[in-house]
Amino acid sequence: MSATGASARVPALMTAAGAVGLGATWFAAGAARFWANWLLWFLFLLTIGLGALFLVALEHLADVRWSVPIRRTAERVSGLVVLTAPVALIALLALPVLFPWTWPEAAARPAVAGKAAWLNVPFFTIRVLVCLALWLLSYRILVGGSLRQDRTRDPRFNIRARRFAPAFMAIFALTLTLAAFDWMSSMEPEWYSDIFGVYVFAGSFLAGLAAVSLAVLYLRDRGRLSRVRFDNLYGLGGWLFAFAVFWAYIAFAQYLLQWYGNLPEEVFWYKERIEGDWLGLALVIGVLHFLIPFLVMIPRDAKGKPGSLGRAAVLFLVAHFLDLYWLILPAAGTGPLPSWPEASFALFFGGIALLWLRRAMTIGEDMPVGDPFLAESLEYRL
Amino acid sequence: MSERAFAVLGLFDSAQALVDAAVRLAPRRLGRLEAYTPYPVHGIDDVLGARRSPLAGMTLVAGALGAVTAMVFEWWTSAVDYPVVTGGKAPFSWQAFVPIMFEVTVLFATFTAGLGMLHLLARLPFFGHPILSSKAMASITRDRFALAVEAEAGGLDVEAAKAALAGAGAREIEVLTVPAERGPFPLRFLSRSALGIAAACVAAGYATYWGVKLIPVLPPMVHMLEQPRLDAQEANAFFPDGHGMRPPVPGTVDREHVPYPFRTQEEAAALVNPLPRTAEVLRLGRKAYENHCAVCHGALVNGVPTLTPAYGAKPANLQSRAIREVADGQIYHVIVRGKNAMPSYAADLTEEERWAIVHYVRVLERAQNAKDEDLR
Numbered sequence: 001m002s003a004t005g006a007s008a009r010v011p012a013l014m015t016a017a018g019a020v021g022l023g024a025t026w027f028a029a030g031a032a033r034f035w036a037n038w039l040l041w042f043l044f045l046l047t048i049g050l051g052a053l054f055l056v057a058l059e060h061l062a063d064v065r066w067s068v069p070i071r072r073t074a075e076r077v078s079g080l081v082v083l084t085a086p087v088a089l090i091a092l093l094a095l096p097v098l099f100p101w102t103w104p105e106a107a108a109r110p111a112v113a114g115k116a117a118w119l120n121v122p123f124f125t126i127r128v129l130v131c132l133a134l135w136l137l138s139y140r141i142l143v144g145g146s147l148r149q150d151r152t153r154d155p156r157f158n159i160r161a162r163r164f165a166p167a168f169m170a171i172f173a174l175t176l177t178l179a180a181f182d183w184m185s186s187m188e189p190e191w192y193s194d195i196f197g198v199y200v201f202a203g204s205f206l207a208g209l210a211a212v213s214l215a216v217l218y219l220r221d222r223g224r225l226s227r228v229r230f231d232n233l234y235g236l237g238g239w240l241f242a243f244a245v246f247w248a249y250i251a252f253a254q255y256l257l258q259w260y261g262n263l264p265e266e267v268f269w270y271k272e273r274i275e276g277d278w279l280g281l282a283l284v285i286g287v288l289h290f291l292i293p294f295l296v297m298i299p300r301d302a303k304g305k306p307g308s309l310g311r312a313a314v315l316f317l318v319a320h321f322l323d324l325y326w327l328i329l330p331a332a333g334t335g336p337l338p339s340w341p342e343a344s345f346a347l348f349f350g351g352i353a354l355l356w357l358r359r360a361m362t363i364g365e366d367m368p369v370g371d372p373f374l375a376e377s378l379e380y381r382l
Numbered sequence: 383m384s385e386r387a388f389a390v391l392g393l394f395d396s397a398q399a400l401v402d403a404a405v406r407l408a409p410r411r412l413g414r415l416e417a418y419t420p421y422p423v424h425g426i427d428d429v430l431g432a433r434r435s436p437l438a439g440m441t442l443v444a445g446a447l448g449a450v451t452a453m454v455f456e457w458w459t460s461a462v463d464y465p466v467v468t469g470g471k472a473p474f475s476w477q478a479f480v481p482i483m484f485e486v487t488v489l490f491a492t493f494t495a496g497l498g499m500l501h502l503l504a505r506l507p508f509f510g511h512p513i514l515s516s517k518a519m520a521s522i523t524r525d526r527f528a529l530a531v532e533a534e535a536g537g538l539d540v541e542a543a544k545a546a547l548a549g550a551g552a553r554e555i556e557v558l559t560v561p562a563e564r565g566p567f568p569l570r571f572l573s574r575s576a577l578g579i580a581a582a583c584v585a586a587g588y589a590t591y592w593g594v595k596l597i598p599v600l601p602p603m604v605h606m607l608e609q610p611r612l613d614a615q616e617a618n619a620f621f622p623d624g625h626g627m628r629p630p631v632p633g634t635v636d637r638e639h640v641p642y643p644f645r646t647q648e649e650a651a652a653l654v655n656p657l658p659r660t661a662e663v664l665r666l667g668r669k670a671y672e673n674h675c676a677v678c679h680g681a682l683v684n685g686v687p688t689l690t691p692a693y694g695a696k697p698a699n700l701q702s703r704a705i706r707e708v709a710d711g712q713i714y715h716v717i718v719r720g721k722n723a724m725p726s727y728a729a730d731l732t733e734e735e736r737w738a739i740v741h742y743v744r745v746l747e748r749a750q751n752a753k754d755e756d757l758r
Binding site for chain 1: 424438442469470471477478480481
């Protein structure tokens with residue numbers, strides 16, 4: 001236990017150092033910078049957690065076999081949704097700072113004033129609370145039920161989860177779209193893009209998959225998931241590969257339409273993000289989020305060999321973070337180059353997330369031992 | 383009819399027995415090993431020594447080729463050969479090319495993958511595979527597992543293969559033969575199929591063409607013409623005066639309108655040609671003159687026209703001494719206001735073109751009436 005004690009000390013120190021930086025950011029760099037980073041990390045952790053929860057629900061929905069041995073790991077990662085609940089509630093304080101529709105001068109901007117029935121603080125808060133409640137409820141049904149099954153070995157959980165999974169898909173699609181529109185789009189309330197929710201979903205599922213892959217490889221290295229083999233890992237790699245393409249498809253579809261239409265109320269959003277130094281970041285995201293992973297993951301082995309899968313997962317997590325950075329920070333008026341406030345937030349939230357996940361990796365058994373399909377799934381072959 | 387051996391087939395009771403036998407036979411290189419089983423047996427590919435399929439690489443190359451083909455084709459058609467500005471975008475707008483590149487990439491890749499799989503790897507078309515007429519076929523589709531030693535280019539040592547399969551524990555052994563002269567690739571069938579398909583396409587094309595032409599049941603595709611749209615010169619009940627086209631608001635001034643106050647040629651004589659007498663201006667003047675003036679005043683501005691004799695009017699000879707001596711502004715005035723039978727060309731020529739024409743006319747006049755110093 002002393003080794004694990006030491007491994008807890010590093011993230012704890014990170015969190016403590018980051019907390020100091022957070023305070024310094026608040027006083028020295030201003031509230032806008034503070035809240036922009038807060039939102040960034042809130043959405044980064046939230047999208048990872050929701051992506052993992054989506055993977056869990058997908059398994060129940062499609063009655064999948066390959067992922068049963070790694071489902072517990074996905075369930076543990078999806079616990080990040082619980083961690084982000086208080087982060088979301090605190091993020092509500094960012095409304096008057098970062099969201100122009102809360103400002104008094106919003107009434108003078110016709111397009112913003114016209115959306116006042118939707119974009120107002122009480123309704124926004126209600127939407128956030130409803131989304132959080134639905135996510136926590138889904139987490140309880142899917143993950144809580146699965147943990148109970150470890151003890152009861154009751155196969156009826158699989159039937160319940162399979163019935164709930166389609167409903168979860170509808171809930172997930174709606175709430176993730178709402179979250180994307182509310183927390184990101186509405187920072188520039190004149191802008192609109194119907195496909196933005198799908199764009200965030202693509203990144204979210206990728207990030208969830210990447211985090212689950214890393215967690216599975218971590219546990220496997222420690223001999224706790226030694227029966228998870230190439231054939232199971234290939235499923236994760238296959239999804240990552242597919243969604244790298246899906247993400248690029250959606251991202252380009254949104255860009256192409258707005259570029260073609262060239263309407264002032266749409267293109268200003270892209271203009272902010274591909275002008276000056278932001279263009280460099282946009283290109284880096286295109287390369288890291290699509291080009292490199294697409295080319296690297298084409299061979300069969302690259303999707304299931306632990307080394308290459310792990311490298312791809314790290315790449316996707318970095319790319320997803322940069323993607324969110326590129327989506328959020330320009331709206332807050334912060335320059336593209338990160339500085340000490342961004343580093344403090346990375347330390348603080350990175351440390352908290354690591355501590356949380358470290359604890360989460362001890363929840364229940366390492367595999368869903370009560371699942372009646374586990375034995376069959378361990379024999380899964382491509 | 384002489385026959386040659388196609389394969390020696392050994393039947394086994396279980397998938398494990400098949401795998402074990404394959405492991406024993408693989409190093410002996412008696413022929414190409416192939417397994418026929420009622421369900422996919424995991425790991426059999428490795429044991430049979432199946433080569434890594436080249437299909438993935440072929441598909442990748444074809445896909446990349448598709449992307450490049452589409453890119454070059456679109457670049458050539460829209461930026462080089464016939465550049466047309468569409469939607470205010472530059473002729474070379476890579477964004478607009480991406481969807482086509484994507485589609486052509488997928489097209490090339492899928493065709494390569496599909497046809498490559500069928501033809502190169504599954505060796506189709508290959509009619510009447512000998513295994514289908516074997517005695518063992520019925521049990522292979524039910525509960526038996528067959529390991530076949532198939533003939534390669536150098537033929538097949540039937541006795542050695544039989545012995546090897548028996549030694550590996552085969553329950554039954556069967557020798558499959560094919561007619562010696564039959565090739566695996568029925569060229570005649572293929573060529574007949576291709577001819578038949580081509581003939582069917584031609585017939586269908588003609589049938590559609592004449593069907594649409596002779597039996598006017600289907601309206602032609604005129605949806606673009608039948609829009610609820612107001613065409614130029616059309617009447618329209620929406621406006622009180624019944625005209626569809628609206629007159630400009632009173633007091634409207636054209637963009638780039640330059641007021642021209644002069645009433646007579648004499649008043650305009652004071653105008654000075656603002657353009658420099660450069661080759662570029664003269665080229666513009668020649669183009670405008672030949673488009674608008676030459677039909678009446680002639681290519682040499684001497685009033686010998688190409689068109690107007692049938693018309694009755696006598697165009698001015700700009701080479702005449704009287705006109706050679708008038709001021710530039712007076713020629714300009716006639717272009718703007720017209721004179722006698724000549725109408726105003728103000729609507730057809732820009733300010734710049736009119737002055738360029740004046741320069742050009744002066745050059746032609748001088749060319750026909752050169753002075754001594756010009757010849758030196």
